[in-house]
Amino acid sequence: MQFSYFPGCTLHSSAKEFDLSTKAVCEKLDIQMVELKNWNCCGATSAHSLSEKLAIGLAARNIILAEKAQARTPARALDLVMSCAACYNRTKVAQNAFFDNPGLRSEFMESFKIKSDEVSTQIEAKHLLEVFHEQEIMAQVHQKVKRPLEELKAVCYYGCLLVRPQKITGFDDAENPQFMDDLMKAIGVSVLDWPYKVECCGAGLSLTRRDIIAKLSGKLLSRAQQAGANCIIVACPLCHSNLDLRQKEIAERTGNEFNLPIFYFTELMGVAFDIPEAPEWLEKHTVDASSLLKL
Structure with missing residues (x-):
């Protein structure tokens, strides 16, 4: 399978660990990711x-680059895959604009x-x-697990x-x-x-309106703890940054205490698959993410 x-x-x-874990997990699942040039x-x-x-226009150019890659390999489907939720959103918006x-x-192609x-x-x-949730891949995920993450009680946060x-x-x-729930289970x-x-x-208000970040992300952290979670799993670098990097500041602003590791779903797959580099990905986190996993 190739994309x-x-x-x-x-x-x-800033989210290099998301990229590294994406590539490592895909390799483990025999999914070839060909980065756009x-x-x-x-x-x-x-x-x-x-x-x-x-x-x-910015997102459109990437779509057209992917279409060029597809045209060069007509025998294989090279759909365009992203791990970042923001990139996914903007790309879907641009693709929809093309249809409409x-x-x-x-005009863009001429430009x-x-x-x-x-x-x-x-x-x-x-x-x-969406790729990982396909039946064929989910079956492989079950087979690749060497270390079930039974110590984690998590909430999945899609944003x-x-x-x-x-x-x-x-x-x-x-x-x-x-x-994401199904994948983590x-x-x-x-x-x-x-x-x-x-x-x-x-x-993206984390630079201009930290008070709003404290209110919105603080609510998420509080509700996750109230639900009994010992961590939060995300699929978006913006979400990860606000919940992980800003967690101490949010605690100070709201008067609450938080100690919730924030994981990318691909990082946890890497740990479960026993990929040797997985502990290194977690070292980039602000909130300690290794002790919960006993790495």
Whole structure:
């Protein structure tokens, strides 16, 4: 199984552990991720507040690069896969804009100096969770587990960018998604039910409105503890940053005590698969994530 892979800016910088764990776990599952050549930033949560056309154009270029890769290998489906929820959201928005306005697609292709016969329009943008949730892959996940993570009582936090707007992303169930829950159960995690899995953490306001981050992310941390969780599992670098990096500051602002490790779902898969490099990924976390796993 092979895909085009768009890591995005964050996975090549502050969320490097998400990128490394994504690649290692995919290799273990015999999934080949071919990183797009010369990809660019998707625009994340900031570009669309400045210019809708700019935001669509940034993500559109990556889509067209993936279409070129598909055109070069017509015998194989090279759908475009992302681990980052923000990249996924912006890519789906751009792809939807192409469907609604074919003229916009032609305009961007002309701007990028790409001819129509150089691309295939048959690719689909997918989040890595969608790939892993396919029946064939889930069966492999069960088989690859060497160390069930039975010590973890976790809540899965999807955030808002994966599931909304549902009409565009079409990801799982917008109110009660289960893809990550099912995946984590497959590696032995005790997944707890909670009603905050698609609430917003504050996203990119962490630099300008930390008070809002403290309120929104603080609520998530509090509710996770009240649900009986000893950790939170995420699929978004923004969510991870706000809940992990800002956790001490949030505790000080809210007057609460937190000590909740925040894991990327791919990191835990790596631990469960007994991938040797997995402990190194966790060293980047602000809140100690190794002791809970007894690494």
